[in-house]
Amino acid sequence: MYPEKFKYTKEHEWVLVEGDTGTIGITDHAQQELGDIVYVDLPKPGTKLEKGKSLGSVESVKAVSDIYAPVGGEVSEVNGSLAESPEKLNEDPHGSAWLVKVKLSAPAEVNGLMSAADYQAYIGAEK
Amino acid sequence: MPEASALRTTALNSVHRALGAKMVDFGGWDMPVQYSGIIEEHQAVRTAVGVFDVSHMGEIEVQGPEAVRLADFVTTNHVAKLKTGQAHYSGLLYETGGFVDDILVHKVSDHHYFLCVNASNQEKDYEHLRLLNKFDCKVEFTSDRYTQLALQGPQARATLQKLTPVDLGAIKYYWFTDGALCGTPARIAHTGYTGEDGFEIYVPPTESERLWNEVMAAGREFGIKPCGLGARNTLRLEAKMALYGHEIDASITPLEADLGWIVKLDKGEFVGREALLKQQQSGLKRKLVGFEMRGRGIGRDGYEVFVDGAPAGWVTSGSPAPSLNKNIGLCYLPAAQARPGLAIQVMIRNQPVEAVTVETPFYKRAK
Numbered sequence: 327m328y329p330e331k332f333k334y335t336k337e338h339e340w341v342l343v344e345g346d347t348g349t350i351g352i353t354d355h356a357q358q359e360l361g362d363i364v365y366v367d368l369p370k371p372g373t374k375l376e377k378g379k380s381l382g383s384v385e386s387v388k389a390v391s392d393i394y395a396p397v398g399g400e401v402s403e404v405n406g407s408l409a410e411s412p413e414k415l416n417e418d419p420h421g422s423a424w425l426v427k428v429k430l431s432a433p434a435e436v437n438g439l440m441s442a443a444d445y446q447a448y449i450g451a452e453k
Numbered sequence: 454m455p456e457a458s459a460l461r462t463t464a465l466n467s468v469h470r471a472l473g474a475k476m477v478d479f480g481g482w483d484m485p486v487q488y489s490g491i492i493e494e495h496q497a498v499r500t501a502v503g504v505f506d507v508s509h510m511g512e513i514e515v516q517g518p519e520a521v522r523l524a525d526f527v528t529t530n531h532v533a534k535l536k537t538g539q540a541h542y543s544g545l546l547y548e549t550g551g552f553v554d555d556i557l558v559h560k561v562s563d564h565h566y567f568l569c570v571n572a573s574n575q576e577k578d579y580e581h582l583r584l585l586n587k588f589d590c591k592v593e594f595t596s597d598r599y600t601q602l603a604l605q606g607p608q609a610r611a612t613l614q615k616l617t618p619v620d621l622g623a624i625k626y627y628w629f630t631d632g633a634l635c636g637t638p639a640r641i642a643h644t645g646y647t648g649e650d651g652f653e654i655y656v657p658p659t660e661s662e663r664l665w666n667e668v669m670a671a672g673r674e675f676g677i678k679p680c681g682l683g684a685r686n687t688l689r690l691e692a693k694m695a696l697y698g699h700e701i702d703a704s705i706t707p708l709e710a711d712l713g714w715i716v717k718l719d720k721g722e723f724v725g726r727e728a729l730l731k732q733q734q735s736g737l738k739r740k741l742v743g744f745e746m747r748g749r750g751i752g753r754d755g756y757e758v759f760v761d762g763a764p765a766g767w768v769t770s771g772s773p774a775p776s777l778n779k780n781i782g783l784c785y786l787p788a789a790q791a792r793p794g795l796a797i798q799v800m801i802r803n804q805p806v807e808a809v810t811v812e813t814p815f816y817k818r819a820k
């Protein structure tokens with residue numbers, strides 16, 4: 327369920343680091359907790375993200391939630407398909423419904439994040 | 454720290470959990486917010502049938518020779534006009550004209566009125582009635598005697614009819630009857646909080662699980678879905694039904710809440726009447742009005758509303774409307790501006806987003 331190659335945050339984001347690029351998304355647990363997602367607000371390419379700061383928001387029928395940057399960097403690509411089809415975040419949060427790609431400013435930041443096993447233990451304990 | 458177990462539960466709690474419902478703390482109650490998804494559950498009610506456990510709602514009964522006098526003294530609608538077997542929506546007010554609660558009053562007999570009240574207000578309501586009871590009748594808190602199920606949707610009647618000998622087609626809207634449901638005594642009311650046709654059923658808690666299962670089985674051929682409080686909220690909002698703590702509370706009067714139709718100022722003395730008369734004479738300062746978002750975003754509860762660049766009011770409820778494919782909401786505005794067709798801005802996360810006031814209800818079922 328939770329890919330080994332991702333790193334995870336306590337706020338339920340994931341990041342996949344490949345070279346100096348990080349792909350950021352929200353976890354399956356996050357989409358389950360949110361329920362039917364109706365809006366996704368994402369930054370524009372070129373936006374500088376700071377680790378731990380809000381990069382945008384996802385909104386479900388019930389509520390709006392911030393998305394926090396798991397790592398710092400400059401946004402290089404935004405998943406534009408989510409504007410039209412935000413429900414993809416409910417269907418494929420670890421795949422086609424990634425949110426943004428960033429050029430990492432401090433690749434070592436990812437070391438402080440959780441592994442898949444740690445994250446699963448974390449959400450298990452949260453329940 | 455209060456444990457999770459400090460939350461109150463209905464008799465169907467384990468059933469919800471077994472169904473995989475997402476549970477939330479709703480005013481101190483551990484309640485299902487959704488099972489399969491709010492939108493799917495919402496659509497089930499609009500197009501087929503849904504069942505809700507609303508046993509957290511409270512029941513208070515007023516009985517005795519002067520039961521009608523107390524009921525009329527503490528509520529805004531005209532209880533003496535109810536016929537046996539009839540129910541109406543009403544307000545329980547403070548002297549100030551603000552809401553203690555919004556309630557349903559059912560006339561069981563000349564000497565017996567059955568009140569259905571909001572979960573988180575029930576103890577307060579009971580105390581309120583007891584303190585005001587200077588009449589020859591007794592007020593009884595009977596919430597733990599009932600499980601309440603709401604069957605709502607165009608197939609609610611067909612579903613329920615399979616389980617009762619009562620001729621449901623003969624129960625007019627906002628009437629009720631006492632009969633049997635799967636052999637168990639039940640109060641079956643043709644009422645609801647969804648804007649759809651449906652019934653609210655009061656049964657003994659000991660029978661909850663069996664009756665829930667019977668209802669689910671009876672509704673299977675129609676595509677029945679268990680529905681949570683999330684869908685209940687989107688459904689009631691589309692139908693512009695008030696939710697205590699949002700559209701109404703102790704600081705809001707029924708006139709402001711666009712609920713003048715439940716206020717019978719000419720019925721005689723009742724708690725809050727003087728304040729309402731005064732408000733009527735001096736004119737309302739603010740009034741509830743519906744809006745639709747024009748810009749991208751959802752104006753949610755508590756967000757500020759601007760008119761012509763100046764703060765003018767606040768959103769009481771806001772949500773996507775699954776039946777309308779729009780983002781809708783209700784807000785308070787100065788009374789003079791609380792009319793359809795006005796351009797407003799809702800402050801969404803510090804950004805003004807365009808919206809327009811509209812006629813309500815947002816959704817009205819085809820009859």
